Amino acid sequence: MSDHRRPRAALADLAWRELGPGLEPLSGPGGAPLTRTVKLILVPLVIRPSLRPELAGDLLDPEQAARFGELIAQAGPRLRATASWFTVFKRARRAMGIVAGNPQDLYFQRCYELAAEHGQPPAHAAELAKEVLRELAESVGGRTVEALRQHLGDLERQAELDGELAERWARRRRPAGAVTAAIELAVQVLDGADTYEQMVDAECGSAVGSALWTDANLPWGNEGVPSHLGLTAEPTPPRPLVGDGASTAAMPAPLDRTLFERVFVELQASSARREELPEVPQLVRSEVGRSCAPFGLDGESLRVVMVLGGGLAAGLDPLGSGTAAPTATHRAVNRRWQREASALRARRMTTSPDPAGGQLAVLAEELRSPWAAYTRRLWVRLHGRDVRADPVTDREQAREVLDGVARSVMMDHRAKVRSALRALAGGA
Structure with a gap:
């Protein structure tokens, strides 16, 4: 009966807490899995609803709920190793002076892959992490918020883009x-x-x-x-205006956003797969017409x-x-x-x-x-x-x-x- 069905989110919370200590880097202050932990690790890599469509719904019956919890329990050692790898990545990121991008978006799935390959981080984990960070930096290239800030921070370019926006809007x-x-x-x-x-x-x-x-x-x-x-x-x-900044906490309505805000949101939303995007100059140029x-x-x-x-x-x-x-x-x-x-x-x-x-x-x-x-x-x-x-x-x-x-x-x-x-x- 539907009364016995349980929300998948609540099941994830319960199963996560039952795994015990060692998951703090992937958890919130109250001990529940972070939203990005669920979105980037638990659902796509542990539950894998594409292979188990019966577990894809928001509400699961008792049999499905039991299977859902079993999969997370089985992944416990790998998840604890993922948490340890994420700590290694954050230290390596600081050591390399990297500030662009959200670490959870960029590294969660890579940490899970390394946990699957190596288990807990070995002695040379820091070097492995730095190698991956260098690869990521090369792949995202000019597709970062910092690159956007630099591109639109040029006063001459701002004036050129504003003129083009005015012309296109008039036409x-x-x-x-x-x-x-x-x-x-x-x-x-x-x-x-x-x-x-x-x-x-x-x-x-x-x-x-x-x-x-x-x-x-x-x-x-x-x-x-x-x-x-x-x-x-x-x-x-x-x-539309060019703009020179953005805040996710105070984002205007979609059709009121500046070029900066429109591109900023896309870079933030795509931080785990930025290599699919054009580089910032092309993104901005396309957004002029689109806006x-x-x-x-x-x-x-x-x-x-x-x-x-x-x-x-x-x-x-x-x-x-x-x-x-x-x-x-x-x-x-x-x-x-x-x-x-x-x-x-x-x-x-x-x-x-x-x-x-x-x-x-x-x-x-x-x-x-x-x-x-x-x-x-x-x-x-x-x-x-x-x-x-x-x-x-x-x-x-x-x-x-x-x-x-x-x-x-x-x-x-x-x-x-x-x-x-x-x-x-x-x-x-």
Whole structure:
């Protein structure tokens, strides 16, 4: 029965703690595995859901849960060796004066590979680590945040890029496609119709994306959803600027970001596989054109997925207001979200506010406008694909992207609620 199913995240936490000491470099202050430990080591390298699809779900039945815990327990010696290797890598990194990149993103999986090959670090581990660090430095080359800072720190280059941005922004072309018809086609796709390729061929993504430039009152099907879907904090997207810095803690809405912020986010998100990216000058040059394109995206298929995502976001109803869901995709996503414990608590708070208030009240309020978190996260996914020239080729692939973002937003909200509850319990 579903009542006996357990969240995969909770199982990972339990199995990790049962491994005992020796994992501190891969753990948080409370002893749980770091988010990157789960994302970069436990899931892809220990659980390996690509080979064990039955363990890929967010909820696992008792048999699956037992297998999940067994795999982590079996990997215990290798995980402890991975933790030791990570300590060696951090020392070698400091000794070599390396400051670029997030060490967890860059080294976690390499440390696991070395643990598989050598076990605990041998006497010459420091030299092995330095050799790997030199290889990584060569592979990422001019694909670092520091390289971006230096490239955009040149005043002459800043002026040149700003002039190009102004020129491209002034020359934007609005496609002739009918916006209302494009959104109606999106609704059909969300309800199961095979009209995705028709949307791409008709440049529906370009038509809707460019309509945002003039605030065309897009008919998303929900009066509470703004035309820009939360992709900008302004009535219409502003002309992009060059910029000279970025902060992950205070990142603007996607269409309000500077060139620096747009490239910065991609370098941060791709730090474990930067060798796949062009070097910084080319990244910046491509971003100039992309930032002035409809939806801030170059690929037409990606713009179409953004339109589909807008249609889905407009009908998200995690609080179960009773409004009829317009398509099959809405019904599937809303059912999943409305069963979330965090959504159930938030729904109770809308009628009977929690006396503790504070962060829980803020999180409950977020579910009144779920479209903002959804469309922003979808845009980031699509932007990453755009940088790599990775189109969404068919309706099924588009559905996977849309569903993956929905799951990600739900899990993020769940984690925020749990964190707020832990904070309240700690302060009690």
